[in-house]
């Protein structure tokens with residue numbers, strides 16, 4: 001009888017221990033990975049025409065607001081940096097070489113975030129917000 005009780009007691013303790021461990025694991029705060037635009041752009045480094053850079057002095061600043069890029073027609077020189085600054089809402093800075101489908105840069109910006117893009121090759125680039133492309137949130141970048 002004592003033996004069965006002991007086994008029962010041990011079983012209960014074990015179950016409690018397992019339950020406690022489960023609780024501890026569940027109550028662990030979920031760490032949400034917040035990726036910065038720099039990190040998001042890091043995988044774009046393989047593209048040479050337009051790359052996300054972590055620092056540098058922009059020659060032009062483009063504001064994202066009212067579902068528009070302001071200005072939407074940008075001209076810059078080869079090697080220069082363009083800053084895209086999200087004033088309001090959630091947008092993407094998606095840059096494609098004109099006539100190509102694969103974006104060179106594709107970064108999601110939430111409010112007050114900005115991203116620096118360096119243009120290394122002359123050419124004509126399409127600027128698109130993937131979320132509001134149909135609303136006319138597009139632009140053109142000419143690198144001379």
Ligand SMILES: [Cu+2]
Nearest residue numbers: 091129132137
């Ligand atoms: Cu947008």
